Amino acid sequence: MVALTLTRKLAILADAAKYDASCASSGSEKRNSAGTKGIGSTEGSGICHSYAPDGRCISLLKLLLTNFCIYDCAYCINRSSSNVQRARFSVDEVVQLTLDFYRRNYIEGLFLSSGIIKSPDHTMEEMVRVARTLREVHLFQGYIHLKVIPNASPELLAEAGRWADRLSTNIELPTDTALEHFAPEKRPAEIRTAMARLRGKLDEAKPEGKPKAKPQKFAPAGQSTQMIIGADAANDSAILTRAAGLYSGYNLKRVYYSAFSPIPDASSKLPLRPPPLMREHRLYQADWLIRFYGFDVPEIVQGGENGDLDLAIDPKLAWALKQRQSFPVDVNRADREMLLRVPGLGINAVDRIIRSRRHHRLTLADVARMTASIDKVRPFIVTGDWSPGGAIDDQRLRQKLTPQPKQLSLF
Amino acid sequence: MLAIRLEKLNDLDEWRGKARRLLAAGMEPSQIVWRTGSDENGLFEGGDEMLPTPDGPVGTVPRQFMELAAGVIQHSDPERFARLYRVLWRLQKDHQLLSNAGDSDNTDLARMASAVRRDAHKMKAFVRFRSLFEGETERFIAWFEPDHYVLEATASFFARRFAGMNWGIVTPYASAWWDTENLSFGPGGRKSDVPAEDAVEDDWKTYYASIFNPARLKVSMMKSEMPVKYWRNLPEAENIAPLIRNAKAMEQDMIERAATQPPAHHMRREARKPEPQQIQEITSLAEAREAVQSCHRCPLYEHATQAVFGEGPEHAEVMFVGEQPGDQEDLAGKPFIGPAGQVLDEFIEKVGIDRKRVYVTNAVKHFKFEPRGKRRIHQRPDGGEVQACKFWLNLEVEYVKPKVIVALGATAAQSLLGKASVTIGKMRGAPIKMEDGTVLFITNHPSYLLRIPDAEGKARERAKFEADLVMVREAIAALEKTP
Ligand code: SF4
Numbered sequence: 001m002v003a004l005t006l007t008r009k010l011a012i013l014a015d016a017a018k019y020d021a022s023c024a025s026s027g028s029e030k031r032n033s034a035g036t037k038g039i040g041s042t043e044g045s046g047i048c049h050s051y052a053p054d055g056r057c058i059s060l061l062k063l064l065l066t067n068f069c070i071y072d073c074a075y076c077i078n079r080s081s082s083n084v085q086r087a088r089f090s091v092d093e094v095v096q097l098t099l100d101f102y103r104r105n106y107i108e109g110l111f112l113s114s115g116i117i118k119s120p121d122h123t124m125e126e127m128v129r130v131a132r133t134l135r136e137v138h139l140f141q142g143y144i145h146l147k148v149i150p151n152a153s154p155e156l157l158a159e160a161g162r163w164a165d166r167l168s169t170n171i172e173l174p175t176d177t178a179l180e181h182f183a184p185e186k187r188p189a190e191i192r193t194a195m196a197r198l199r200g201k202l203d204e205a206k207p208e209g210k211p212k213a214k215p216q217k218f219a220p221a222g223q224s225t226q227m228i229i230g231a232d233a234a235n236d237s238a239i240l241t242r243a244a245g246l247y248s249g250y251n252l253k254r255v256y257y258s259a260f261s262p263i264p265d266a267s268s269k270l271p272l273r274p275p276p277l278m279r280e281h282r283l284y285q286a287d288w289l290i291r292f293y294g295f296d297v298p299e300i301v302q303g304g305e306n307g308d309l310d311l312a313i314d315p316k317l318a319w320a321l322k323q324r325q326s327f328p329v330d331v332n333r334a335d336r337e338m339l340l341r342v343p344g345l346g347i348n349a350v351d352r353i354i355r356s357r358r359h360h361r362l363t364l365a366d367v368a369r370m371t372a373s374i375d376k377v378r379p380f381i382v383t384g385d386w387s388p389g390g391a392i393d394d395q396r397l398r399q400k401l402t403p404q405p406k407q408l409s410l411f
Numbered sequence: 412m413l414a415i416r417l418e419k420l421n422d423l424d425e426w427r428g429k430a431r432r433l434l435a436a437g438m439e440p441s442q443i444v445w446r447t448g449s450d451e452n453g454l455f456e457g458g459d460e461m462l463p464t465p466d467g468p469v470g471t472v473p474r475q476f477m478e479l480a481a482g483v484i485q486h487s488d489p490e491r492f493a494r495l496y497r498v499l500w501r502l503q504k505d506h507q508l509l510s511n512a513g514d515s516d517n518t519d520l521a522r523m524a525s526a527v528r529r530d531a532h533k534m535k536a537f538v539r540f541r542s543l544f545e546g547e548t549e550r551f552i553a554w555f556e557p558d559h560y561v562l563e564a565t566a567s568f569f570a571r572r573f574a575g576m577n578w579g580i581v582t583p584y585a586s587a588w589w590d591t592e593n594l595s596f597g598p599g600g601r602k603s604d605v606p607a608e609d610a611v612e613d614d615w616k617t618y619y620a621s622i623f624n625p626a627r628l629k630v631s632m633m634k635s636e637m638p639v640k641y642w643r644n645l646p647e648a649e650n651i652a653p654l655i656r657n658a659k660a661m662e663q664d665m666i667e668r669a670a671t672q673p674p675a676h677h678m679r680r681e682a683r684k685p686e687p688q689q690i691q692e693i694t695s696l697a698e699a700r701e702a703v704q705s706c707h708r709c710p711l712y713e714h715a716t717q718a719v720f721g722e723g724p725e726h727a728e729v730m731f732v733g734e735q736p737g738d739q740e741d742l743a744g745k746p747f748i749g750p751a752g753q754v755l756d757e758f759i760e761k762v763g764i765d766r767k768r769v770y771v772t773n774a775v776k777h778f779k780f781e782p783r784g785k786r787r788i789h790q791r792p793d794g795g796e797v798q799a800c801k802f803w804l805n806l807e808v809e810y811v812k813p814k815v816i817v818a819l820g821a822t823a824a825q826s827l828l829g830k831a832s833v834t835i836g837k838m839r840g841a842p843i844k845m846e847d848g849t850v851l852f853i854t855n856h857p858s859y860l861l862r863i864p865d866a867e868g869k870a871r872e873r874a875k876f877e878a879d880l881v882m883v884r885e886a887i888a889a890l891e892k893t894p
Contacts, residue, residue, distance in 0.1 A: 047536045054628055061618065199742065200743075266668075
């Protein structure tokens with residue numbers, strides 16, 4: 001076999017990594033390399049160094065250590081039955097690429113994942129070695145995100161957390177049944193057990209409680225996961241219920257939703273069509289409402305039909321249009337919880353409303369100054385000088401508030 | 412008219428020193444023009460030499476103003492000094508000025524500060540160093556064109572990030588240099604002052620092209636985050652047009668290229684794989700323990716972490732059966748390790764039951780909960796779930812063969828008695844003989860003791876619970892005498 005050049009391996013192993021949606025480099029402890037001979041810092045939380053034409057930010061060098069894999073998960077381009085070209089980096093090659101790119105300010109750090117070779121432990125150990133070499137040999141202070149191989153040993157997970165800022169274990173699909181169907185070698189319970197272990201370690205590392213010995217550091221940016229959307233038949237209710245369960249059980253920082261996108265040489269089990277990007281977008285919006293706006297899953301899916309979110313309008317507006325009896329809301333009196341449920345009012349706007357209304361009664365113009373677009377808000381509120389009258393019951397309200405589809409230009 | 416000349420384009424201290432002297436002299440904003448660099452003085456403009464140099468404070472400003480000014484002074488608008496002075500002047504009379512959201516001076520300053528912040532942020536992201544060897548030392552030099560005068564304030568970020576590296580950033584108006592110990596500044600320069608290429612750049616472009624997913628093309632999103640004006644200094648930008656041009660074709664190709672014959676290594680591995688094991692009949696406790704992990708008899712498996720099977724010696728004399736694992740048990744995979752488990756342990760020890768002869772388990776093996784934010788709220792399993800899970804409890808009873816079983820709480824009692832409802836109050840306090848000869852006791856679940864709010868009720872219920880366990884102890888002792 002002809003040896004591949006480093007550049008060729010990079011092409012193959014970055015291509016293999018592009019289907020993972022996680023990218024963020026934020027939320028870690030603040031570190032920098034001042035006073036060391038090393039490089040790196042994490043203080044610039046959330047710097048995106050470039051953007052690909054798919055609109056996604058490039059903040060981390062996202063790579064697979066290898067795309068050889070003994071598993072055969074139908075949705076994955078690296079599954080053992082796929083005919084993609086295979087490649088494998090050495091630990092030193094990944095270390096070198098990371099440092100070379102970091103020194104030129106192309107990236108915030110490394111996001112390393114891998115196909116499973118030999119055994120889960122062997123694979124995890126290689127990934128841990130990359131992170132350890134960066135930290136110990138090169139004094140690298142930048143961001144490191146490692147993908148966890150679910151059934152790797154607890155000792156390896158513990159070490160991974162020592163070097164990495166973030167760890168993630170992909171739940172892959174919204175239901176266990178789908179996972180068993182598409183990924184026969186993966187055990188859903190093993191995936192959740194890995195998350196539970198990480199959660200335990202994260203709890204131990206929290207500096208709360210008695211200030212005894214300083215707890216050992218563990219993945220300061222926490223853990224996250226990814227779920228593939230649209231590869232199986234699960235509806236949005238199943239997806240969001242799964243996410244809510246994961247947030248509550250394992251203290252996840254983020255659940256990433258990744259619209260299933262066609263892969264070359266795809267398994268015949270899968271839908272070969274463009275990725276459902278709008279659905280993915282709506283799910284992120286719904287996830288946001290659950291985490292920051294006090295909505296629960298049944299309420300959110302109530303805004304759509306048959307357990308799926310409405311694709312034409314955002315989930316908060318969809319919910320409000322089906323809950324018209326709760327509106328209009330008096331912005332001068334309503335509590336924070338209810339204000340957060342008004343379409344078009346974000347957390348910032350609500351906080352400003354609450355602060356300002358202590359001084360004087362708010363008018364519609366006051367509210368307009370605090371929001372991006374008053375048009376969306378107007379039918380749902382009452383102010384000193386404004387009442388929507390019957391507008392809230394207008395059968396055409398939905399149509400009026402539905403954004404007109406824009407012609408998308410290719411360039 | 413008074414022309415005030417500033418040496419630097421963005422030095423807050425310099426501006427502040429002059430502004431204080433103007434303030435001390437009572438100079439109105441409209442009487443002043445601000446000059447920098449090569450700006451020429453007008454015909455009837457005087458210098459600032461005659462202004463007084465105050466040695467005490469000349470007025471006060473909110474700290475917020477100084478923070479705002481530190482940003483605004485970096486803005487490229489030539490009016491920035493005048494705007495700042497005008498607000499400073501107005502602040503002397505109106506201390507609340509900055510909190511007036513409708514004031515246009517105010518909003519101008521806020522807008523300028525935010526443009527500067529954004530420019531500094533983009534600088535942190537879009538500077539691209541190129542490596543250059545000078546003898547043995549490797550240096551990294553970048554050319555960057557900021558919209559505003561942000562280099563000086565942003566350079567310290569690069570010094571903290573690239574501490575162990577020798578670097579320089581050249582902009583049209585100034586340059587910054589770091590030699591791994593000191594940060595210094597020099598004159599501006601030109602693009603041709605930095606190396607034209609870098610050995611790693613081709614790899615970076617390869618990475619950029621490979622990480623892009625053509626099935627997700629969103630050009631406007633990219634342009635809003637990475638404005639086109641920056642592209643000329645980003646090496647990867649030359650890939651953008653061809654990637655977009657080919658995206659549709661690449662996506663179509665992915666869709667059309669259906670699965671082909673799997674590669675040989677896959678076929679060999681498949682051939683070596685053992686036949687999928689049929690669910691064998693379970694013939695031991697150990698096998699049951701393993702098999703329960705893939706139980707799908709009811710929907711509870713789907714959201715819990717794992718099945719929590721019983722624990723204890725294989726031939727324990729007494730078996731405690733609770734309702735279901737809780738949050739902590741679910742995470743750890745062990746029964747009775749949370750608060751309720753601690754209460755149980757406390758009483759077992761107190762009444763003198765030998766912990767080593769006890770097997771603990773639950774009527775339902777998976778945790779049932781309702782997600783609420785960052786917590787999981789316990790939910791009682793329903794009759795169907797209890798019934799489905801009885802399969803496993805039966806196996807445990809069959810292999811452990813306890814002589815005494817203690818049902819902790821109504822769910823466990825229902826499961827063991829096969830009844831739809833059980834009132835603990837009525838059934839506790841006396842042994843129940845089961846068909847297979849075991850003796851069943853019914854008592855409260857220990858978590859019940861934790862939920863009683865008043866001290867008196869708590870003490871009463873604890874006493875009852877203890878009395879029930881004393882009976883259990885007696886029953887075990889009696890077993891030893893009757894072989
Ligand atoms: S609760 Fe019991 S019956 Fe239901 S899935 Fe779990 S082990 Fe099976």
